[in-house]
Amino acid sequence: MTEATRRPPGRRPGPTETREAILGSARELFADKGYDGASLRAIARAAGVDPALVHHFFGNKEGVFIAAMRFPVDPAELLPRILAAPHDTLGESMVRVFLTVWEDPERRAPILAMLRSAMTNERAAAMMREFVTSALFARAAGLNDIPLIRVQAAAGQMIGVMILRYVLEVEPLASATHDELVAMLAPTLQGYLG
Amino acid sequence: MTEATRRPPGRRPGPTETREAILGSARELFADKGYDGASLRAIARAAGVDPALVHHFFGNKEGVFIAAMRFPVDPAELLPRILAAPHDTLGESMVRVFLTVWEDPERRAPILAMLRSAMTNERAAAMMREFVTSALFARAAGLNDIPLIRVQAAAGQMIGVMILRYVLEVEPLASATHDELVAMLAPTLQGYLG
DNA sequence: GGATAAATTCAACACATGATGAGTTCTGGT
DNA sequence: ACCAGAACTCATCATGTGTTGAATTTATCC
Numbered sequence: 276m277t278e279a280t281r282r283p284p285g286r287r288p289g290p291t292e293t294r295e296a297i298l299g300s301a302r303e304l305f306a307d308k309g310y311d312g313a314s315l316r317a318i319a320r321a322a323g324v325d326p327a328l329v330h331h332f333f334g335n336k337e338g339v340f341i342a343a344m345r346f347p348v349d350p351a352e353l354l355p356r357i358l359a360a361p362h363d364t365l366g367e368s369m370v371r372v373f374l375t376v377w378e379d380p381e382r383r384a385p386i387l388a389m390l391r392s393a394m395t396n397e398r399a400a401a402m403m404r405e406f407v408t409s410a411l412f413a414r415a416a417g418l419n420d421i422p423l424i425r426v427q428a429a430a431g432q433m434i435g436v437m438i439l440r441y442v443l444e445v446e447p448l449a450s451a452t453h454d455e456l457v458a459m460l461a462p463t464l465q466g467y468l469g
Numbered sequence: 470m471t472e473a474t475r476r477p478p479g480r481r482p483g484p485t486e487t488r489e490a491i492l493g494s495a496r497e498l499f500a501d502k503g504y505d506g507a508s509l510r511a512i513a514r515a516a517g518v519d520p521a522l523v524h525h526f527f528g529n530k531e532g533v534f535i536a537a538m539r540f541p542v543d544p545a546e547l548l549p550r551i552l553a554a555p556h557d558t559l560g561e562s563m564v565r566v567f568l569t570v571w572e573d574p575e576r577r578a579p580i581l582a583m584l585r586s587a588m589t590n591e592r593a594a595a596m597m598r599e600f601v602t603s604a605l606f607a608r609a610a611g612l613n614d615i616p617l618i619r620v621q622a623a624a625g626q627m628i629g630v631m632i633l634r635y636v637l638e639v640e641p642l643a644s645a646t647h648d649e650l651v652a653m654l655a656p657t658l659q660g661y662l663g
Numbered sequence: 664g665g666a667t668a669a670a671t672t673c674a675a676c677a678c679a680t681g682a683t684g685a686g687t688t689c690t691g692g693t
Numbered sequence: 694a695c696c697a698g699a700a701c702t703c704a705t706c707a708t709g710t711g712t713t714g715a716a717t718t719t720a721t722c723c
Binding site for chain 2: 425463
């Protein structure tokens with residue numbers, strides 16, 4: 276029992292799914308440590324792989340991040356789901372979609388990763404600004420002729436509440452049911468969007 | 470010109486203000502890199518001082534952070550200023566106080582530091598949760614008999630907007646005037662608090 | 664089956680980090 | 694005038710970081 280975990284070099288037999296495994300670990304680690312906090316080596320370790328392999332696949336750390344952030348949440352799928360609601364229940368619709376997405380760790384991860392990274396890393400902030408601006412705000416405002424700044428106020432309300440609920444985990448917000456949150460927040464969003 | 474910047478060891482003559490200088494640099498660096506992103510050595514460098522001196526004064530990195538975060542914003546001074554307003558303009562009052570504080574870099578720094586750090590560091594998150602819960606939410610709710618969760622929804626609105634405005638710098642939110650923001654946000658907060 | 668390419672590891676690099684211990688110079692109290 | 698302690702720097706340690714180049718094994722294509 277010289278070394279328990281020491282695999283030989285060289286390609287593994289069978290079809291290769293390692294790349295996806297790395298992306299999975301990357302998403303998880305970026306999600307709860309942010310860009311700078313998640314180390315390449317930790318990502319490699321979590322994927323059961325040598326750090327150099329990560330480089331081989333993605334070139335450098337930024338490459339890993341960008342690859343992991345593809346589809347932070349597909350707005351083309353989500354926005355219609357929000358805007359499909361009748362005009363007078365747009366607010367409730369938006370709250371429910373947000374809650375549904377954030378409740379599922381799989382779908383929450385990329386958003387959290389983006390948000391956490393953007394808070395302390397200039398380039399990540401630029402990526403998020405870009406994404407949020409062109410893929411979310413502009414479309415949402417364009418589709419229903421709502422002033423851009425009001426869409427942003429609505430998004431701000433949800434971002435703030437999500438941080439208090441999922442990052443800071445402040446009570447009673449963290450334990451509130453979906454219905455309670457809808458009752459409280461929907462009128463606000465409706466006010467901005469209606 | 471062997472070494473331009475090389476001060477001799479030993480105590481400096483005259484009264485000593487170095488401790489405050491270190492805290493100043495620490496506050497600045499924590500504010501825009503967060504706890505993990507701001508290195509002791511960078512703080513020392515910014516204060517024009519040897520890294521070991523920082524240890525001498527504060528024991529370890531967490532000591533520096535805690536010392537730098539004393540008075541993130543004195544709630545005992547701020548809350549009365551918000552709550553002094555007549556009941557039907559509480560919302561406007563809160564928006565204005567938030568904007569005033571965030572506009573001044575000196576006062577924004579500790580809050581940003583706290584927030585940025587809390588996003589990626591577990592201990593910083595605990596500190597912030599503690600602070601926000603007992604020093605802000607509980608008092609604000611207690612003083613005027615408002616349900617705790619509504620205070621948090623109001624705070625969430627402001628936190629989200631502040632992030633979009635000062636961290637992500639999304640337009641047009643980032644360039645909006647105080648009056649525009651008040652007009653848009655005050656009714657929301659009034660709804661939660663009234 | 665033989666050549667080329669892909670997947671994978673290892674060893675090492677240059678550098679940054681937080682921390683420690685010892686040494687030097689000044690201040691303050693007696 | 695002395696001396697304990699505070700202020701201050703230096704050199705150093707152990708660890709972690711992103712990145713690189715070479716070596717080895719397997720898969721794929723002609």
